[in-house]
Amino acid sequence: MGTEEILTTATPYSEFNISKPVEDITQWNEYYAGLFIARYLFPMVIATGTIGNVLSFIVLVRRRMRDTSVYFYLAVLAFADNGVLYLSAFKTWIRVVSGFELLHMSNIGCKLIMFLFLVSLHMSAWLIVLMTVDRFVVIWFPFKASVMCSGRRARIATVSLLIILMLYNAHVFWTVALRDYVGAYSCSPSQDDFFMTTIYPYMKLASYSILPFVIVLVLNIAITVRLWQNRRLVGRDPES
Numbered sequence: 001m002g003t004e005e006i007l008t009t010a011t012p013y014s015e016f017n018i019s020k021p022v023e024d025i026t027q028w029n030e031y032y033a034g035l036f037i038a039r040y041l042f043p044m045v046i047a048t049g050t051i052g053n054v055l056s057f058i059v060l061v062r063r064r065m066r067d068t069s070v071y072f073y074l075a076v077l078a079f080a081d082n083g084v085l086y087l088s089a090f091k092t093w094i095r096v097v098s099g100f101e102l103l104h105m106s107n108i109g110c111k112l113i114m115f116l117f118l119v120s121l122h123m124s125a126w127l128i129v130l131m132t133v134d135r136f137v138v139i140w141f142p143f144k145a146s147v148m149c150s151g152r153r154a155r156i157a158t159v160s161l162l163i164i165l166m167l168y169n170a171h172v173f174w175t176v177a178l179r180d181y182v183g184a185y186s187c188s189p190s191q192d193d194f195f196m197t198t199i200y201p202y203m204k205l206a207s208y209s210i211l212p213f214v215i216v217l218v219l220n221i222a223i224t225v226r227l228w229q230n231r232r233l234v235g236r237d238p239e240s
Contacts, residue, residue, distance in 0.1 A: 035096065042093040049085045053078040069134050069154035076158055077127045083120030087113060103178070103187035110178040110187035118169040118204075119162075125212040126161055130154070136219045139226050168207070 060066065060075035091113075095101045103110050134154070138145040147153075175189050175196050189196035 038092055038096040042089050042096075046085060046090050046093065049089075050082060053082045053085070067151035069149045069151055070131055072151055072154045073127050073131045073134065073158070077124060077131075080120050080123040080127060083116065084124055087117040087120060101185070104185045107178040111173050111176055114176050114187060115169055115172045118172065119165050122165045122169065122208045123162065125208045126165070127158070129212050129215050130157055130161065132216045132219045132223075136223055139223045 057075050057078040060071050060078065065071040066075065091102050103113055134149050137148050141148070175193065176187060177190075179186050179188060179190070189200075191197060
């Protein structure tokens with residue numbers, strides 16, 4: 001990796017592009033900042049995240065916990081987060097320190113790894129939504145919670161979510177490919193594909209970030225309101 005190259009992030013897919021020449025001092029600063037983060041900070045993030053997720057998963061899959069909906073969601077979330085961690089940060093770190101890019105091994109590898117990354121990314125976000133829905137039901141409909149928030153319902157919801165996300169991201173098998181741009185390989189859609197290069201990035205942002213954030217925010221506000229109402233009822237003087 002020469003000093004005449006710059007690390008940038010390809011959009012909408014996460015892979016380093018190291019073939020663009022540095023043109024000014026701002027790009028030099030961006031290059032060294034990105035190189036430092038990827039080379040020295042990513043290993044710390046990967047190690048910490050892996051240990052935390054593995055220990056969480058081991059604890060959460062114990063028999064007395066895995067039949068509880070929220071613990072089941074957390075166990076699956078730890079697994080999904082590790083998927084994102086290794087298919088994004090670890091893959092990027094390997095490329096920075098060795099020049100080896102997993103996405104560039106083959107066309108099939110490009111499609112499969114991109115598919116797994118997108119499914120893991122969306123799974124992490126929407127599992128938080130499922131957990132929030134679970135807490136919402138417990139607070140707003142406590143008498144139905146034992147039925148609606150059972151471990152069996154959580155497993156059904158998780159499998160259903162996984163199937164939906166796999167179908168939603170299955171398009172990468174025909175829209176994304178390993179392409180050779182004058183010696184610079186890229187696992188990406190065709191530059192002539194208007195939908196994938198212009199519209200899909202916004203769909204991706206909405207589906208894994210904006211929409212889950214809005215749902216979680218609204219449900220948490222509703223949970224807070226109900227807890228506040230219950231607190232007022234409990235604290236009210238019965239003789240007043």
